[in-house]
Amino acid sequence: MTPTSTLYADAPARHVFFSPARIWAIATNTLLDLIRQKVFYFLLIFAVLAIGISPFINQFNFQDQFQFLKDMCLGAMSIFTWLLSVLATAMLLPKDIEDRTLYTILAKPVPRFEYLLGKFLGIMLLLFISLLLMSVIFVITLYGREQFALADTMRYYANAPADVLQAQLKSIHDASFTISLIPGILIIFVKGSIFASLTLLISTFASSMIFTIMVSVACNFIGHLQAIARDVWLSPGTAGPLARSFLALVALVFPDLQLFNLVDDIVAGNTISLILFTKTAALGALYTCIYLLLAYFIFAAKEL
């Protein structure tokens, strides 16, 4: 060990109440942690699913092949994003508490809301990169299949009139990747952010990681039934006062996840209006903000 002379020479920097740089440092560190835990290996499973399915769908016509591929890939993207948002978020706080890293961070001039926001942003970065990479694999797979279909069609319709060939080629283009898929992918991201914030909220008071995951998974199921609970709650005379109170609780606390099932419509070829997309995304952002705010209130009062 060697002594130094300049270590304590400078005056410390003044504390800033809100520092995006601090939040970014915690967010990138969270992302680095997850990357070095090799979470992106799941992409291999996704790639195998997307590419490996090809031999099994060759018996369908091209339109059905594209339909099946889009259905499967967007479904897998949705499930993987949900899994990542729940599992990766559930381990953040318990791990930092167990390793006492949380003490070391919060014993520095770091406000608790910045710590939470940094952790959440780290998960958002993870979800964004994962979705981007899955989208790239999805588009490449779709493009490869489209090229194969185009070549096959040109060979099959080699002697057909040009307008017939062009109509066939256009139908293949239309059935392949279209810009309307992008809102569907973005909504998957929004849904991931809801689950990440909800899981973060649960982990602020949960006693273990397993409990956090279980409750978050239960919230997913309840969230898909929320609309039913809300309808019954709002229809007078359909239930007793106790049941109505319970239904009101479900309707107010849990997100209505049915509203975020736009992917099915998009895959079916329906175009989602900009207004519907904006409303859905804004609702997702609202849910996320509410859950983050609740998480902060609980975490701020938490005895470490």
Added chain:
Amino acid sequence: MSAISIKNLSKVFPIPFRRERIVAVRNLSLEVQPGQVYGLLGPNGSGKSTTMKIVLGLVTPSAGSTQIFGRDSRMVESREEVGFLPENPYFYKFLTGQETLHFFGKICGLHGAKLRDRASELLALVGLENARDRRLSGYSKGMLQRIGLAQALILQPRLLVLDEPTAGVDPAGSRQIRDLIVDFKNRGITVLFCSHLLGQVQQICDRVGILHEGVLVREGRLDELISIDNQTELTLENATPEVLAQIHSLLASSNARIIKERQPQSTLEDYFLDVTSPKK
């Protein structure tokens, strides 16, 4: 202004779903002056860690107040001048030593060349220059404690809070950490130090407080607390048998009596380090 000021501090932890509660700290008052090394001692469960956590704003007091250099320790700003090393720290195992210091520097508002220079300086200070690019998962216990000390120093603190800094560390590592604490003291840094190794506390602390079941049972300057008023210790060098005989005869003619007479011994720690340290 005191480095740490604790006034009438109490902390009660309610037990969920039961009417019982645990009193971790009971009406504790103490002051740590700037530049002191203060040893907070006590058996397990005596309230040492809770007191430290309250000082650092990690736990809210049930009653009383704590201040760091005059600022309420519940305020985030009070932690600007504090470095903390928790007991058995693990940090982020996936980071290297250098990345760890960069991370803690960034959350303290450092960046660029200043951060890189500070990290390099601290790695040199704690003797981890050669392990800077190694992940913490491959660090030994002693190395983890030393990187912990380095991160505690990243923001040029005037106060260091160290919770069992040498727990589980081998004698050589323990000596290095002790020497570092002495170095901090020489630089004017206040140290609040919590340890079960009483020999080490005795070597480096100016003042100690002893907690038992949440109550501060003794507090004061170490030399005052443990000195035996009616006894005097002499250590002679090159004393011949004649000189010793004269001393004995002088003592025989007075009321004083010799309680113990023996050749001074080195400590086992010094002997161990002498045997195991690499020969130059």
